[in-house]
Amino acid sequence: GVVNISAENVKTDESLPQKEGRYVKVTIQDEGIGIPREFLSKMFDPFFTTKQKASGLGLSTVYSIVKRHNGYITVDSEVGVGSSFYIYLPTLVKEAKKEEKKAEETLRGSGRVLVMDDMEFIRKAVSRALSQFGYEVIGTPNGDETIRLYREAKESKEPFDVVILDLTIPGGMGGLNTMKELKKIDPEVKAIVSSGYSNDPVMSDYEKYGFKAAVLKPYTSEEMVKKVNDLIKRA
Numbered sequence: 211g212v213v214n215i216s217a218e219n220v221k222t223d224e225s226l227p228q229k230e231g232r233y234v235k236v237t238i239q240d241e242g243i244g245i246p247r248e249f250l251s252k253m254f255d256p257f258f259t260t261k262q263k264a265s266g267l268g269l270s271t272v273y274s275i276v277k278r279h280n281g282y283i284t285v286d287s288e289v290g291v292g293s294s295f296y297i298y299l300p301t302l303v304k305e306a307k308k309e310e311k312k313a314e315e316t317l318r319g320s321g322r323v324l325v326m327d328d329m330e331f332i333r334k335a336v337s338r339a340l341s342q343f344g345y346e347v348i349g350t351p352n353g354d355e356t357i358r359l360y361r362e363a364k365e366s367k368e369p370f371d372v373v374i375l376d377l378t379i380p381g382g383m384g385g386l387n388t389m390k391e392l393k394k395i396d397p398e399v400k401a402i403v404s405s406g407y408s409n410d411p412v413m414s415d416y417e418k419y420g421f422k423a424a425v426l427k428p429y430t431s432e433e434m435v436k437k438v439n440d441l442i443k444r445a
Contacts (some may be wrong), residue, residue, distance in 0.1 A: 211241035211292070222298065227282060236297040244289035253285055256406070274406070275428045317435045318343050321371035321442045322363070325349045326356040326388065327404075328379045336374065339431030340438060353383025357391045364396060372441050374434070375421075377405035377412055386412055389420050400441045404429065 220235045245253070254273035276283045280300050287293035323345050327333050333349035340347045348370075350356045356373070363369050373392065375385030385403050392399045403416050406427040416424040422444075423437045 213241075214239045219301065220298070232301045233281070233298040234301055236299070237294060238297075239292065239294040241292040244291055245285070245287035245293055246289055247287075250285060250287060254283070271406070271428055278428070317432070317439050319439050319442055320344050320346075321438070322346045322368065323348075323438055324356060324360060324363075324370040324373045326351070326353065326374065326379075326385065327376040328352065328382065329376075332376075335431065336434055339435055343435050343439075345438065351382075352379055353385075353388035353391070356388050357395070360392055360399075361395050369396070371400065372438050373399060373401040374425075374438075375401055375403050377403055377407070377410060386419060393420055400444075402434075402437050402441070404434075 214237070216237045216239075218235050218237075220233055222230050222233055254269050256270040273283055276297055276299070282298045284296050285293060286296075323340055325333050325336050325340075325347060327336070327349070328351050330349075330351070333351070337347040337349050348359060350359060356375070360370060360373065375388055377385040379385070385405075389399075389401055389403070392401065399420075400422050401420070402423045402425060403412060403419075403421045404425045404427055405413050407413065408426055412419050412421075413424050413426065416422075422441055425434055425437055
């Protein structure tokens with residue numbers, strides 16, 4: 211089949227839930243099998259999926275990203291014909307280059323960072339972002355690997371300055387239990403907890419569980435770099 215992607219400048223009105231204004235409307239249209247009408251209202255719910263080997267987090271992550279950019283996403287579909295996703299993002303109304311350059315200078319630093327996340331694309335994205343700002347980064351998919359690498363680094367006198375722990379690892383040791391083990395190795399471990407579940411008690415009261423900071427998914431690269439930068443400077 212064919213996937214069509216298009217973009218246009220639009221002015222929204224009262225028919226859409228976001229506030230009126232100028233937006234970029236991105237349309238992604240496929241010629242797939244389509245989505246039954248009764249599923250459309252659940253499309254962006256976490257863990258909702260009709261596939262056996264899917265996590266059900268893809269579209270919920272998309273929804274969260276768009277919403278955090280003050281945008282809106284909707285879907286229309288017909289079984290046997292295909293689906294169309296419509297994303298509305300506010301247009302940029304000011305020059306941002308000077309602000310970006312200033313932020314880059316402020317956030318540049320050095321140090322070793324260990325990133326634990328079961329999703330490879332997240333590990334790569336965080337690693338790439340932190341590396342661009344001068345940090346040395348290693349990624350791990352689970353708690354056991356994280357604990358092993360942290361212990362080896364400490365014993366070799368090249369310890370990690372900051373650890374980023376995903377709270378939920380399907381089928382493996384998550385961030386909370388991993389943190390408990392890291393504390394046994396190093397009571398002064400500096401760890402950031404990340405999760406897509408804002409209502410989790412660990413996220414709302416992270417210091418109680420030994421973490422130094424918390425970042426809600428989906429987060430921007432700059433947001434994570436700033437957290438790491440702040441912790442490394444907090445000697």
